[in-house]
Amino acid sequence: MPSRFFSAPPISSWLPITVIGLCLGYAITVLTRLPWWTLFFFAMVWIGIGLKLRWGRPLNARYRKVWPWSLAPLSLWGIYVYLADSFGNVDLGAVFFHLQAGMAEHGGAGKLIIAVVYTLSMLAVLASVTWLSRHDQRWRLTERFLAIGLLASNPLLFGLGQRSAAVVADDADWLDHRYVAPPSSDQEDAPNLLLLYLESIERTYSDPQFGDAYSDLNRLGERGIVFEGVQQMENTGWTMAGMIASQCGVPLMPAGLLHDSQFEPLKSVVPGIDCLGDILAAQGYRLSYLGGASTEFAGKGLFYRGHGFQSVKGKEELERQLNDSEYVNSWGIYDDSLYDMTVDEIRRLEDADDGPWGVVNLSIAGHAPSGFPAQSCLDRQGPFDEQDILYSVECSAWLARKLIDRLEDEGLLDNTVVAIMSDHLTMRVSVWDQLTMLDRENTFMLIGDHLHPQRIQRDATMLDGFPTILEALGLSLEEHRAGLGTSLLSDQETLVERHGFETLNERLREESALQHRLWEGLAPQRRDTDTTPQEQVIETPADQTEEVDIMR
Secondary structure, eight states: OOTTBOOOOGGGGHHHHHHHHHHHHHHHHHHSSOOTTHHHHHHHHHHHHHHHTTTTOOTTOBOOOOOOTTHHHHHHHHHHHHHHHHHSSOOHHHHHHHHHHOOTTOOOHHHHHHHHHHHHHHHHHHHHHHHHHHHOHHHHHHHHHHHHHHHHHOHHHHHHHHHHHHHTOTTTTTTGGGOBOOOOOOOSSOOEEEEEEETTOOGGGGSGGGTTTTHHHHHHHTTSEEEEEEEOOTTOOSHHHHHHHHHHSSOOOOOGGGSSOTTSOOSSSSTTSOOHHHHHHHTTOEEEEEESBOTTGGGHHHHHHHTTOSEEEOHHHHHTTOSSTTOBOSSBBOHHHHHHHHHHHHHHHHHHTSSOEEEEEEOOTTOTTTOOOOHHHHHHHOOOOSOOHHHHHHHHHHHHHHHHHHHHHTTTTTTEEEEEEESSOOOSOTTHHHHHTSOOOOOEEEEOTTSOOEEEEEEEEGGGHHHHHHHHTTOOOGGGEEBTEEOTTSSSOOHHHHHOHHHHHHHHHHOOHHHHHHTTTTOSSOOOOOOSOOOOOBOOTTTOSSOOBOOO
């Protein structure tokens, strides 16, 4: 028989068909809310069709050594499925920012193992597609059309196309025109500030279906102001972005091609704007940051040191203060140890009696996918199954309330505003399907002697946390605004209330001028802009039907 005619043994086609079927079924369950076990149903359907149509062993088979067109598109889809499986929602901004800001000391040993498994699985898929294309002329004819379909449907490429279009967009400064520089005026008898970021502890966990997981935060909320309706806009959905949104009033648009040295890490983070630390430092505040994870990861140390904080401590610095050097996790310091050190830091600042202080703290217990509950929680709640995120949510909430109680009992919160926030909505966890069926909200509450307990329902984003905290501290804001945010303590409309959540995200995808503002000083070339102060911008007919003054 001529060599070009090749009839493979029937059993030889089983393996590539089965590999593709299992991976396809898994991808479908990742990208939908279907339970994991349904992957076997999709795999069996795929295998059944393949056997029925004799994929890989057609009559009069003609073997040809070819390289399929679809290998690269399949690889890109593999990357997207991995990101969706790991984080729930794929945020290209997060990917680009972490590549430039640095991912050292990420603490994700488990993620590395998963990445290796994904890589091996994708190699098996690519080998299977190659085998079928070489042994079945029908696959050779159709897979090039498959390649086009894969490229056209990949959300990664769609997102890249949107960002590329923003470079030449006619209306690429819509957000920048609405940016309001924060105040610089002095204030008397300024209160202290304690800002607690609870990793991934969104207010959605207060829903009754999650039991008592959020109950300790509900109890804390009874002492102060609870803000309901704080949504998560694009480019604010990871830790550094959530911090910048709530401390600078802007979404974190990565430096991208503005960075003057593309192959080196960033040397500063959003240097073109003033943030909470800059404002408070100018008021004479002594500022400290303490976080359980490394400050080297995602530029946290660069951000805080570059925006007015005198003391910045993360995993590397705090490990040296532990009584038990082995009491750490893959990300860093457990929350009970972190909060003990936070109390010590506040005592130090109080004893110095040298003007107001501000302490920003980032917990770690609620970190996806299952959290890092502290030993004190294990002693209180019993054994941890290493899976249920609600166990870690309850731990994080309880430790936060315990910290506030402890500080109040010692008199360390006199004349102090306490802000408690989630840094962002959680990523993929064990109750992901239940969370995504609800209207998800970030945690945001304020506690202080002069703040009357109440619940405020507003359509807002984390951008509005920035001016809200400033007004709670007694600073006077022009039209109750700072950055792109609006104080939720005022009656002024937020950008979401004025324009709608979807419009805000759409405008962000088209924006380039705000990106230039954030990274001013890093761009090798910056387009000329009008340096005259902007007074007020009037809505265009495309924005609204009535001509009124807008929120710049």
